[in-house]
Amino acid sequence: MLLSTKGEYGVRCMLDLAIHYGQGPISIRDISKREGISKNYIEQLFVRLRHAKLIKSVRGPKGGYLLISQPRRIKIGDVVRALEGPIAAIRCVQPQNSKDLCERISTCVLYILWKRLTDKINEVLDSTTLEGLCREGMKLSKHRLAHPLPFQI
């Protein structure tokens, strides 16, 4: 699997924030209820997202989290990378420490393949924004008017 629950849940939470964009701070408690993800775990994810400057926090009562910029400006790739670290097919394409380095990169035919795959993955993730997902979701929900929310997550 490319993503762990960190990435999966984190993107879900960011989409939740995007849906409620412009409505003031959204509390973790509310997100937790809607998405069915543990409050404590969301806190952990939001540490990373805040550190990556994708969200900001408001403390105190009526506080919560907000997207730091418009949903149209936030690429899913940014969210995923903030949560999971660099996305790559194998280690040597995005080396994190010295032991990830291959010495034969310049002549390695497989490196070319893994690099091509890595680029494709990031391309897909970076060609989708939170706003794009919101729009797709609204289109989906038009076909199922019974549902109370604008669309399901």
Added chain:
Amino acid sequence: MLLSTKGEYGVRCMLDLAIHYGQGPISIRDISKREGISKNYIEQLFVRLRHAKLIKSVRGPKGGYLLISQPRRIKIGDVVRALEGPIAAIRCVQPQNSKDLCERISTCVLYILWKRLTDKINEVLDSTTLEGLCREGMKLSKHRLAHPLPFQI
């Protein structure tokens, strides 16, 4: 990371077999030396590859492993899936057991994204064959004639 060392090393070994295709059985000992991967670990990987009918074995002295079909017939996707199981962006796209299932698939806007990403990944992996890699490798080695092998792994 999309692939663990199982996938990374396994593809390396399969490419090694492809390079020596038509030269009779190749022993794990030789592959281990060339690729710098533990003999014991390669044995484990080859269990999966044999079970997936990608390689066959010849026992006894002068024995070893051979590709079961021509390098042009073997897609990297087949190799990777044999080693790592189904390749997917997140669990619910290729559910392995009941707890991987999401109940909201039909209305989930994120499922659409993860599915698109998963398809793209498999598309890249399935559009490359072992022969393709061999050819690319030979092209690379033409530019570095000093090297003893046809090309480096």
Added chain:
DNA sequence: ACAAATCTGACTAATTTTGTCAAGTATAAA
């Protein structure tokens, strides 16, 4: 018989994942 090789299953240390928990700090509202 012997040696070269595959084959099998058990075992394990290290790491990552998937969280939980407790004790803080900041602040808006009463």
Added chain:
DNA sequence: TTTATACTTGACAAAATTAGTCAGATTTGT
């Protein structure tokens, strides 16, 4: 000013996965 709300931080830990290792059994060419 008090209080309740909500973010913040760091520690902790069970479970799963990764990345192998190892011992022994089996097969077979010479």
